[in-house]
Structures are given as C-alpha cells and as structure tokens.
Amino acid sequence: MKRFISTQHQIAAPVAQVWDAIAKGDGVEAWIPIIKSSKLEGGNRRYCEMHEGGSLEETILVSEGTKTFMYSIDKQEAFPARDIVGTMRVSELNGEQTELLWDLELEVDSEETFVQLKQNIEQIYQASAAKLAEVA
Numbered sequence: 001m002k003r004f005i006s007t008q009h010q011i012a013a014p015v016a017q018v019w020d021a022i023a024k025g026d027g028v029e030a031w032i033p034i035i036k037s038s039k040l041e042g043g044n045r046r047y048c049e050m051h052e053g054g055s056l057e058e059t060i061l062v063s064e065g066t067k068t069f070m071y072s073i074d075k076q077e078a079f080p081a082r083d084i085v086g087t088m089r090v091s092e093l094n095g096e097q098t099e100l101l102w103d104l105e106l107e108v109d110s111e112e113t114f115v116q117l118k119q120n121i122e123q124i125y126q127a128s129a130a131k132l133a134e135v136a
Contacts (some may be wrong), residue, residue, distance in 0.1 A: 001103075001108060001109075002120055004104070004105050005121055006101070006127070007103070007125045008101055008102075010097055010100075011129055011132050011133045013096070014092075014098065015090055015092040017136035018098040018136045020136070022069050023062050023067075024040075025040045026038050026039055026040040028046075030131070030135045031128055031131035031134070032124070032131070033127050034050055036051045036122040044059055046071070054077045055075075055076070057076070058072060059074055060072075067089060067091065069087070070085065070086065072085050072086075072109065073085075073086075080117070082106070083105075083106060083107040084106045088100070088102050088106075098130055102129070104121060
C-alpha cells in the first residue's frame with residue numbers, strides 16, 4: 001500500500017545556503033545522521049553508505065527554479081519499503097530563516113510497518129534539518 005510522510009521544518013540559515021547544501025547532492029553525511037558516506041556519479045546518481053550497514057542507490061533530480069530536490073531510492077536494504085521517492089523543497093521565510101518541506105512517498109506491506117517507519121523517518125528528518133542549520 002502506498003503511503004506518504006510530510007514534514008515541515010524551520011531552519012535558522014538563509015535559503016541560498018540551505019539550498020546549496022541540499023542541491024549539490026553529495027556530502028549529505030554532514031547533515032543526514034544515518035549516512036556514513038556519499039558520492040555522486042554522473043550528476044544524477046548518488047550512492048550512500050549507512051552507519052548501521054547497508055547502502056542506498058538513488059537517482060536524483062534538481063530543479064533550481066523551484067528549489068526542489070527529488071530522489072528515488074532505486075536500491076536499499078535498510079527499510080521495509082519499496083518505490084521510495086523523496087522531495088525536498090526550500091523557501092525563504094525571512095532573510096535568516098528557511099522553510100524546508102520534506103516529503104516521502106513509499107510502498108509498504110502493512111499499516112503496522114508504516115507506523116513504525118513513519119516515526120523513524122520523522123526523527124531522521126528532524127535531526128537532518130537541525131544539522132542543515134549547522135552546515136549551511
């Protein structure tokens with residue numbers, strides 16, 4: 001069954017700096033706590049190694065005009081889900097504040113699995129948004 005997770009974060013950093021950290025596609029280990037290392041290949045393929053073991057292979061799409069970063073997780077072993085697509089959108093709240101809307105669409109086998117995943121993902125996204133304020 002297809003499920004959605006929508007999160008909203010305020011980041012104490014200018015939108016241009018937050019967007020730069022997100023849009024470059026690599027170096028996400030500096031602000032996503034579960035990622036140990038990442039590398040970008042060919043401009044739209046990202047490979048991430050996770051601290052707890054396992055890896056992610058993603059296809060990414062960046063829209064500079066709308067400040068939207070999309071990623072499709074093509075291969076992963078970490079989560080009991082499939083067809084995972086994430087979208088990050090940033091916008092300026094004021095000169096020193098940025099709003100990050102971070103959504104995830106995924107396919108899971110049961111509502112119980114979704115409830116557990118949702119809580120974990122929301123915690124990861126919250127921690128990542130806090131780290132973005134530090135690196136931006």
